[in-house]
Amino acid sequence: MKAFDFLNQTSEITIPMGKTMVLDKGLGLNAVDDLIATAGDAITFVKFGWGTSAVMDRNLVMAKTARYAAAGLIPYPGGTLLEAALANDQYDAFLDEAKALGFKGIEVSDGSTTVAADIRHDLIIKAREAGFFVISEVGKKNPDLDHELTPAERVAIINADLAAGSHYVILEAREAGKNIGIYDNNGNIKVDELDLLAENGIDKLIFEAPLKAQQVALILKYGPQVNMGNIATEDAISLATLRRGLRGDTLGKIKSAADLAH
Amino acid sequence: MKAFDFLNQTSEITIPMGKTMVLDKGLGLNAVDDLIATAGDAITFVKFGWGTSAVMDRNLVMAKTARYAAAGLIPYPGGTLLEAALANDQYDAFLDEAKALGFKGIEVSDGSTTVAADIRHDLIIKAREAGFFVISEVGKKNPDLDHELTPAERVAIINADLAAGSHYVILEAREAGKNIGIYDNNGNIKVDELDLLAENGIDKLIFEAPLKAQQVALILKYGPQVNMGNIATEDAISLATLRRGLRGDTLGKIKSAADLAH
Amino acid sequence: MKAFDFLNQTSEITIPMGKTMVLDKGLGLNAVDDLIATAGDAITFVKFGWGTSAVMDRNLVMAKTARYAAAGLIPYPGGTLLEAALANDQYDAFLDEAKALGFKGIEVSDGSTTVAADIRHDLIIKAREAGFFVISEVGKKNPDLDHELTPAERVAIINADLAAGSHYVILEAREAGKNIGIYDNNGNIKVDELDLLAENGIDKLIFEAPLKAQQVALILKYGPQVNMGNIATEDAISLATLRRGLRGDTLGKIKSAADLAH
Numbered sequence: 001m002k003a004f005d006f007l008n009q010t011s012e013i014t015i016p017m018g019k020t021m022v023l024d025k026g027l028g029l030n031a032v033d034d035l036i037a038t039a040g041d042a043i044t045f046v047k048f049g050w051g052t053s054a055v056m057d058r059n060l061v062m063a064k065t066a067r068y069a070a071a072g073l074i075p076y077p078g079g080t081l082l083e084a085a086l087a088n089d090q091y092d093a094f095l096d097e098a099k100a101l102g103f104k105g106i107e108v109s110d111g112s113t114t115v116a117a118d119i120r121h122d123l124i125i126k127a128r129e130a131g132f133f134v135i136s137e138v139g140k141k142n143p144d145l146d147h148e149l150t151p152a153e154r155v156a157i158i159n160a161d162l163a164a165g166s167h168y169v170i171l172e173a174r175e176a177g178k179n180i181g182i183y184d185n186n187g188n189i190k191v192d193e194l195d196l197l198a199e200n201g202i203d204k205l206i207f208e209a210p211l212k213a214q215q216v217a218l219i220l221k222y223g224p225q226v227n228m229g230n231i232a233t234e235d236a237i238s239l240a241t242l243r244r245g246l247r248g249d250t251l252g253k254i255k256s257a258a259d260l261a262h
Numbered sequence: 263m264k265a266f267d268f269l270n271q272t273s274e275i276t277i278p279m280g281k282t283m284v285l286d287k288g289l290g291l292n293a294v295d296d297l298i299a300t301a302g303d304a305i306t307f308v309k310f311g312w313g314t315s316a317v318m319d320r321n322l323v324m325a326k327t328a329r330y331a332a333a334g335l336i337p338y339p340g341g342t343l344l345e346a347a348l349a350n351d352q353y354d355a356f357l358d359e360a361k362a363l364g365f366k367g368i369e370v371s372d373g374s375t376t377v378a379a380d381i382r383h384d385l386i387i388k389a390r391e392a393g394f395f396v397i398s399e400v401g402k403k404n405p406d407l408d409h410e411l412t413p414a415e416r417v418a419i420i421n422a423d424l425a426a427g428s429h430y431v432i433l434e435a436r437e438a439g440k441n442i443g444i445y446d447n448n449g450n451i452k453v454d455e456l457d458l459l460a461e462n463g464i465d466k467l468i469f470e471a472p473l474k475a476q477q478v479a480l481i482l483k484y485g486p487q488v489n490m491g492n493i494a495t496e497d498a499i500s501l502a503t504l505r506r507g508l509r510g511d512t513l514g515k516i517k518s519a520a521d522l523a524h
Numbered sequence: 525m526k527a528f529d530f531l532n533q534t535s536e537i538t539i540p541m542g543k544t545m546v547l548d549k550g551l552g553l554n555a556v557d558d559l560i561a562t563a564g565d566a567i568t569f570v571k572f573g574w575g576t577s578a579v580m581d582r583n584l585v586m587a588k589t590a591r592y593a594a595a596g597l598i599p600y601p602g603g604t605l606l607e608a609a610l611a612n613d614q615y616d617a618f619l620d621e622a623k624a625l626g627f628k629g630i631e632v633s634d635g636s637t638t639v640a641a642d643i644r645h646d647l648i649i650k651a652r653e654a655g656f657f658v659i660s661e662v663g664k665k666n667p668d669l670d671h672e673l674t675p676a677e678r679v680a681i682i683n684a685d686l687a688a689g690s691h692y693v694i695l696e697a698r699e700a701g702k703n704i705g706i707y708d709n710n711g712n713i714k715v716d717e718l719d720l721l722a723e724n725g726i727d728k729l730i731f732e733a734p735l736k737a738q739q740v741a742l743i744l745k746y747g748p749q750v751n752m753g754n755i756a757t758e759d760a761i762s763l764a765t766l767r768r769g770l771r772g773d774t775l776g777k778i779k780s781a782a783d784l785a786h
Contacts, residue, residue, distance in 0.1 A: 003323040004316035004339075004359050007346055026761025028558020034290020038318055051770025052761050054528035056562055061527040077528075080772050084531055087776065097528050112772040141772035174772075237288025237314050246313025248342050248374040248403035248436075252349065265585040266578035266601075266621050269608050296552020300580055499550025499576050508575025510604050510636040510665035510698075514611065 007246070017243050019168070021045035021135075021206060021229035022236050023175065024064075024075075026052045031233070032064055036071045039236035042243075045105065045135070045229070046073050049175070050080035058101065065102030075102070079109025079137050082123075087113060091123065095130045106130075108161075109137035111172055117160065124164040135206065136161040139172025143179045146172070151196035158197070162204055170229050171197065173208035177230070187211045189218075202226060215242055216249040223255045269508070279505050281430070283307035283397075283468060283491035284498050285437065286326075286337075288314045293495070294326055298333045301498035304505075307367065307397070307491070308335050311437070312342035320363065327364030337364070341371025341399050344385075349375060353385065357392045368392075370423075371399035373434055379422065386426040397468065398423040401434025405441045408434070413458035420459070424466055432491050433459065435470035439492070449473045451480075464488060477504055478511040485517045531770070541767050543692070545569035545659075545730060545753035546760050547699065548588075548599075550576045555757070556588055560595045563760035566767075569629065569659070569753070570597050573699070574604035582625065589626030599626070603633025603661050606647075611637060615647065619654045630654075632685075633661035635696055641684065648688040659730065660685040663696025667703045670696070675720035682721070686728055694753050695721065697732035701754070711735045713742075726750060739766055740773040747779045 020043050046068050053061050068075040085094035106127040127134045138157050140146035158169045178187045182194045208230040209215050218226045224243035241247045245254040315323050330337040347356035368389040389396045400419045402408035420431045440449045444456045470492040471477050480488045486505035503509040507516040570592050577585050592599040609618035630651040651658045662681045664670035682693045702711045706718045732754040733739050742750045748767035765771040769778040
């Protein structure tokens, strides 16, 4: 049971919470235990950011994935690592090693490299066939390249990925959340672009939203069921309070399920 | 005994250190143990920020308050949680639950909601009667609303709160410390407003000062006995060094007790 | 063995990694254990920042240095603490206490105080004679004073320090990395100044580079063998990925040993 449980009862019953992906930049086991104990039930996915798992000891990575999975979370390696493997024509070895390490998900991305649409399609299929939960990412890590992607192109990729079998499509914003994807130089949402991206609904989208102002804006716009990613591990609890209207920024401002149905 | 104890002896003897409140945004028990072991004797209050305690397991919150209290620190839930309870007319339940969870202090605030002066007065009295250490907070979390509060109004609230029984009054600056209270858009102190607020002395005031530059400015102005809050847990040790002139920013610049008496 | 080891094999064999110094601002033992387990083999030096060790319990500091040293890392107290001791004419006591606490290195600096060249020379000699690994630091913590140092003067100090026996010379950038040393107000590298400083090679230099953009720029310019310091402990793993081309910023851009030989 939660502390101060009487405060949670209304919103928890009426509005399901969105999925949260946190960004594990290299936590040790003590910190992993702390994260699971404090915020485990508010987290769905744990991304081992970019290539961080490849500079850590195998046994340590296996211990981490085991703890996350035992708590019901889905650990997965960052898409950049997949891209590095792909550049060496090692995708099969990548999937095998990911499975051996205890990862439950795979992120398919082309943020740092170029991947043809048909190859991307095959990557998603293959990861699904190997039994992974699949999240594909749309966007470029280089802002100049990212700006070349029109909203219509992003929508097309989203739709193609979902058709290929991605469980969710995640919208790139990196760790910093500025001048990329739906965010301008100051990290504010470009609302027109967001609206275009979300025209088919947001259920299958995960918005990378590393900054608190982004999390607040998305919750106020879509309600607490919006899916968000690249949340710093130390902000997981804060995000849970924002979703429930238990921080000043959203207190008394969370839309009800009835509001959201309109 | 401290390491390099010979370096500490002069200042520790002559100038008492101010109170420090750290902001616990959702630490797990491993991190709590680390915080107490490293900086416990430099901390007086631990605020479980805003509604963070209400999204964590009851048993975990109780374990945390027990460890803080055993180390002589005063844990208390954020004022936003009190405001959420008050909005539901659940103040009594809030105090009961806070006591059951092992909190030793209560923060009375109206940062996110409107609370009439007479009700605020009663909240302070009731928390005192329930045996809590009481800190009341002055300021609004919304910058536009916060700017409407004149220094004279803030002083009036401070005086009323202390008269009602608050042990300390804390000046709001949020987690970010910019464009709020005594801080401008860049987080610099607005000296004129600070001087007005401090006209009756600073002994009973706690300045939220999340940024290092703010901590340095307050220590250089008032000496190490200035009370500060919303200190990030990872900065607790840094603040202790700033107070003692053991970081470049204050090395050789700490006022002596004699200076401060003038 | 590393996870995804097949991805590491090329670069690890051909290019030795530079030294990394992380900034320990007051970690507790749980966090120290996490740091060693995750990134220990990617770290050479651990600086206990400025005077942080002097506000912690002696036994705790001794436990920390013991764990770092057992993992093959070189712990050392921040230069500001040496300067504080020097101001009290307590250098011998400082070295004795550092040794008793288990520190393996000493940082000789004048970032916050003025130290004559001949005294600086003697400090380095004495620390070497006492059996310490010696890193001397060039630069002032106050930006105005720091700007008065010309590149030529910095080079002269570097050369004098190495002649006196410093194992490495570290270039000051503080914890924030802006408007100081080789960095402008935005934290970008002033390339002309950097080139002057590096004219005799970079093997014996450690660049303080707290910001990711600085780490990326130095790696792209000099290759992964560039030595960097003041790395936040939570960024140690990220830096290891940047050095190996396993983060988007450096993926496919790391110079080969052959490139670097030109």
